[in-house]
Amino acid sequence: MSRSKRARPPFEKWTGPTRPYDLVKEVVACFVVVVVIVVACAALFSSPDERQISIGDWARADAHNFVMTAVSELDGSSGTASYGPPYNSASDGQKIGPLSLAKLAGVRVAVNAADDFVVAPLQTIAQGQPDLLSELSTWQAATTEQRASWTDAYTKSADVASYDAMGNPTLPAGDYGPVQPMLAALVSMARNGGLDGALATERGFYNNNNYTRQMLFLADGSYLEQRATDQHLGGDQWGMMNEVGNYPGQAWLWLYTVWYQVPPFKTSGNADALIWGLMMVFTLLFVFVPFIPGLRDIPRVTKVHRLIWREHYRMRQ
Amino acid sequence: MSAHAPSATEAPNWTRAARERAVEALPPDELLPDTQPSYVASWVYVFGAMALASLVLVILTGCLLAVEGPSWWHVSGVGHFVNSMHLWAVEVFFFFMVVHLWAKFFMAAWRGNRQLTWISGAVAFIVSIGAAFTGYLSQQNFSSQWISAEAKDGLNAAGVGAFFNVLDFGQMFTWHVVLLPLVITMLVVGHVLMVRRRGVVPPMEDRPAGAISEATP
Numbered sequence: 239m240s241r242s243k244r245a246r247p248p249f250e251k252w253t254g255p256t257r258p259y260d261l262v263k264e265v266v267a268c269f270v271v272v273v274v275i276v277v278a279c280a281a282l283f284s285s286p287d288e289r290q291i292s293i294g295d296w297a298r299a300d301a302h303n304f305v306m307t308a309v310s311e312l313d314g315s316s317g318t319a320s321y322g323p324p325y326n327s328a329s330d331g332q333k334i335g336p337l338s339l340a341k342l343a344g345v346r347v348a349v350n351a352a353d354d355f356v357v358a359p360l361q362t363i364a365q366g367q368p369d370l371l372s373e374l375s376t377w378q379a380a381t382t383e384q385r386a387s388w389t390d391a392y393t394k395s396a397d398v399a400s401y402d403a404m405g406n407p408t409l410p411a412g413d414y415g416p417v418q419p420m421l422a423a424l425v426s427m428a429r430n431g432g433l434d435g436a437l438a439t440e441r442g443f444y445n446n447n448n449y450t451r452q453m454l455f456l457a458d459g460s461y462l463e464q465r466a467t468d469q470h471l472g473g474d475q476w477g478m479m480n481e482v483g484n485y486p487g488q489a490w491l492w493l494y495t496v497w498y499q500v501p502p503f504k505t506s507g508n509a510d511a512l513i514w515g516l517m518m519v520f521t522l523l524f525v526f527v528p529f530i531p532g533l534r535d536i537p538r539v540t541k542v543h544r545l546i547w548r549e550h551y552r553m554r555q
Numbered sequence: 556m557s558a559h560a561p562s563a564t565e566a567p568n569w570t571r572a573a574r575e576r577a578v579e580a581l582p583p584d585e586l587l588p589d590t591q592p593s594y595v596a597s598w599v600y601v602f603g604a605m606a607l608a609s610l611v612l613v614i615l616t617g618c619l620l621a622v623e624g625p626s627w628w629h630v631s632g633v634g635h636f637v638n639s640m641h642l643w644a645v646e647v648f649f650f651f652m653v654v655h656l657w658a659k660f661f662m663a664a665w666r667g668n669r670q671l672t673w674i675s676g677a678v679a680f681i682v683s684i685g686a687a688f689t690g691y692l693s694q695q696n697f698s699s700q701w702i703s704a705e706a707k708d709g710l711n712a713a714g715v716g717a718f719f720n721v722l723d724f725g726q727m728f729t730w731h732v733v734l735l736p737l738v739i740t741m742l743v744v745g746h747v748l749m750v751r752r753r754g755v756v757p758p759m760e761d762r763p764a765g766a767i768s769e770a771t772p
Contacts, residue, residue, distance in 0.1 A: 251754060252592040252594075252754055252755075252757055254592065254593065255592075255593040256590040256591060256592055256593055257590065257591055257592075257593050257595070257596065258589065258590060259588060259589060259590050259591035259595070260589060261587055261588055261589075262587065264601070264604050265604050265607065265608060268601065268604040268605045268607070268608040269608040269611060269612070271605070271608070272605060272608045272609050272612055272644070272647060273612060275643075275647055276609075276612060276640050276643045276644045276647060277640065279639075279643035279646070279647075280636055280639035280640045280642075280643050281636075281639075283639070283643070284635070284636075284639050285635065285638050285639040285642045285643075286696075286698060287628075287629060287635065287638075287694070287696050288696055288697040288698065289696060289697065290695060290696050290697050290699070290700050291697060291700060321711075323711070323717065324711055324716050324717035324720075331711065331712060332708075332711075332712040339712065339713055339714030340711050340712055340713075340714055340716070340717070342714055343714035343715075343716075343717035343718070344717060345717075346717040346718065347716070347717065347720050447723075447724045447725035447728070448720075448722070448723045448724065448725055448726075449700075449703075449722050449723070449724050450720060450722040450723055453700065453703060453704055453707075453722045454722065456700075456704070457704040462700070462701065462704060465697070465701075466701045469697075469701075471701050481691075481698050482697060482698055485642075486646055487691075488684075488687060488688065488691060489649070490649050490653070490684055490687070491684070491688075494709075508712075510708045510709040510711070510712035510713075511712035511713065513709065514709055514710075514712055514713040515713075518713075521681060524677055524681075525674055525677045525678060525681070526674070527660070527665070527673065527677075528665035528670040528673050528674070529670070534663065534665070536660075537660060537661045537662065537663040537759070538663065538759060540661065542661035543661055543662050543663070543758065543759050546597050546599055546658065546661065546662060547594055547597070547662075547758040547759075548597075549594075549596045549597070550593065550594035550596065550758050551758065553593075
């Protein structure tokens with residue numbers, strides 16, 4: 239049998255009464271209406287564009303938080319340093335029951351918080367600064383225990399640290415090793431804008447428009463979150479589905495964001511993994527509605543279709 | 556030129572076979588109809604076409620932004636207006652798409668062997684969420700910073716972040732302007748062709764003489 243004579247699939251074809259219809263006219267009319275709506279909204283409401291935060295902004299606005307975050311990168315206690323996959327192997331990441339999907343995916347965006355956020359950027363400015371070069375060498379040559387001793391001493395004294403107009407921290411006398419001069423150099427570099435550039439480049443040269451290191455370092459501190467909370471964008475304020483100002487944002491993410499507002503997810507350490515698992519189930523239910531008994535029967539039970547086709551049903555009667 | 560009618564003895568011809576299959580799969584009167592079944596008489600049917608028109612405007616404004624590059628709209632009044640149009644086109648696109656989806660759900664529009672039509676529309680909606688999401692990440696402003704910082708944890712927990720790094724502007728931007736629009740366009744074109752080929756689902760609880768061979772899942 240030739241293809242042209244092959245039986246068509248059993249689609250329910252309508253051969254009953256018809257009405258005139260102009261598909262092209264309808265699509266063109268819809269496009270015109272949409273253009274009018276969109277131009278009106280753009281003219282009336284514009285769009286938000288609040289400048290992004292730089293590492294320099296952070297160091298200038300809150301030197302203490304910047305320095306404390308940098309210490310936590312050095313001692314391995316920061317969010318990034320202890321994150322786990324895909325950045326490092328410090329933990330297994332979040333789990334759904336015994337399953338860690340993050341660990342299965344592996345470390346594919348490798349980040350060494352101490353080296354990438356502190357040591358490597360300082361090395362880019364150390365040439366011509368013998369003292370800084372020497373302190374970096376001391377840090378790199380030190381044992382893990384020695385490093386921990388220095389950062390621990392620094393952290394304990396940091397609460398009483400004072401900062402001059404340039405953001406340089408002054409601490410009580412103590413055995414901080416090279417940590418104090420390293421962080422003084424880092425805060426100065428950050429305030430001058432040099433740290434943003436150093437974190438943005440790959441191998442000190444390629445600028446790949448990759449904000450991973452900047453954003454991870456920024457997110458380890460409290461400045462970014464504070465700015466977001468001030469704008470009502472916190473995780474417990476319907477977070478990322480919102481935008482600055484009164485713009486609608488990604489309202490279609492409500493079903494994902496709502497779970498972060500309610501127990502047990504709100505307080506769970508595995509909230510992200512659990513909510514993603516839940517959303518995967520919902521997504522499959524949504525896509526495969528036609529095959530799921532009960533779900534696919536809802537339209538027949540609710541009878542909303544009688545409203546949509548009321549003309550048809552009225553004519554039939 | 557006279558119409559060419561292939562004979563049984565004619566040598567195989569891929570072009571002719573492709574043409575015949577295309578015409579068979581999508582007869583012109585089904586592709587561009589000038590009549591509709593009498594039951595297609597509700598304003599709710601307009602929302603599918605409105606969603607389609609919005610998508611066209613989203614792509615057009617996106618192309619304008621792409622011509623000048625990702626920094627243009629931050630420093631130009633015209634660029635900012637085009638960006639505003641892009642944003643609002645996305646907002647109305649989702650509004651019309653959601654209404655269209657709910658309407659089709661309550662029509663049980665998958666009846667009559669139209670399951671794939673529903674699935675293609677549902678997947679297009681999900682991919683559109685991804686496209687809009689990468690758009691928000693590509694703004695290079697405070698919103699994109701915060702959204703990426705928040706979103707990374709969910710994606711990392713799901714194992715997706717290892718391959719889809721929301722903190723990498725370059726990766727998100729190329730997904731937003733190339734990969735996802737391509738996927739959405741293919742899905743929507745397929746969805747519309749399926750609607751045209753399979754017809755608009757008839758009313759429920761109705762077995763009019765005109766309806767034949769229903770295959771309810």
